[in-house]
Amino acid sequence: MDNYQRFLQVFNELERVIQHRLQVDAKNNLGALLRIAQQAHDQLITSHYQELDFLRNFRNILVHEGIQAEGEIATPSDYLIEKVETLTTKIREAKKIKALFRSQVISFKLTDNLHDVLQAVKKYGYTKFPVFAEDHLVGVVTDNGITKFMASQLQEDLISIKSVHLENILALDKRKDSFMVVNEETSIYDIDDIFMRKIKEGKSSFILLMSSDNHVDHPDDITGIITPWDMPEIIANL
Structure with missing residues (x-):
């Protein structure tokens, strides 16, 4: 599996984790999830708004622009993939006050x-x-x-x-x-x-x-x- 496929895989997992946290169905993409999080005043999600919005934009460019160019327009780095995995873990395992x-x-x-x-x-x-x-x-x-x-x-x-x-x-x-x-x-x-x-x-x-x-x-x-x-x-x- 190359980094393009790895990035899409970890990005999709990030979306699923946020969907689960906000208790919304899978039809909501990351852009919609960010809006829902802001409306719900979810501090965990909104505190990482800039990072998440960057990943949303990067994913869209990677997929949609890549389709138009009939090939990969960029190759996600190992660092970026690890960043997504770390963020996913942080949201999934956010500490509760108890x-x-x-x-x-x-x-x-x-x-x-x-x-x-x-x-x-x-x-x-x-x-x-x-x-x-x-x-x-x-x-x-x-x-x-x-x-x-x-x-x-x-x-x-x-x-x-x-x-x-x-x-x-x-x-x-x-x-x-x-x-x-x-x-x-x-x-x-x-x-x-x-x-x-x-x-x-x-x-x-x-x-x-x-x-x-x-x-x-x-x-x-x-x-x-x-x-x-x-x-x-x-x-x-x-």
Whole structure:
């Protein structure tokens, strides 16, 4: 098999992989797939838009111009073929966040007290915890809320942290709603895009709560937490 045939073979496989990822039928060629990916805001595909569009154009010239010239108009190099194979593998095996960030999550109830939270901060080093009220998520208690509450109590000589419930802290925590629930099957590329957009909006403390079904009603529904502090690991896995 010469490089002309090898290139067409790996190009067709690339198209099949993208068709499978976007869950569309085989009649969609690479040009149509790129448009679908843009409309669907698929960050994995669109992040490689220039490379894919180049391959689309090259394939069309190779095939259509070659037919008109009654022969091969160009010979794809080994490097180009390997590039297509690498890109195909990257799209097929794109890492999902569950592979990197699935972990046990510490959460609290509205009736829990500040002492419990501070103990968790000391033990685990975390500064953000989901808070539940019976059967639903009410927010995330953060270091910002704790600091705000403590500052509001400065006029008191002494307060018992065991008597302060999270309901009092959440009432002052402006960042209690700075979170989003995401499916654990989400691509690492989409997570990178979410954080980059939030950072541009000035929401540097925004966090993501992972779930197996996009819904959180109970602490067990949360399968992991991703914060801006995880960006180095996210970038390393793109």
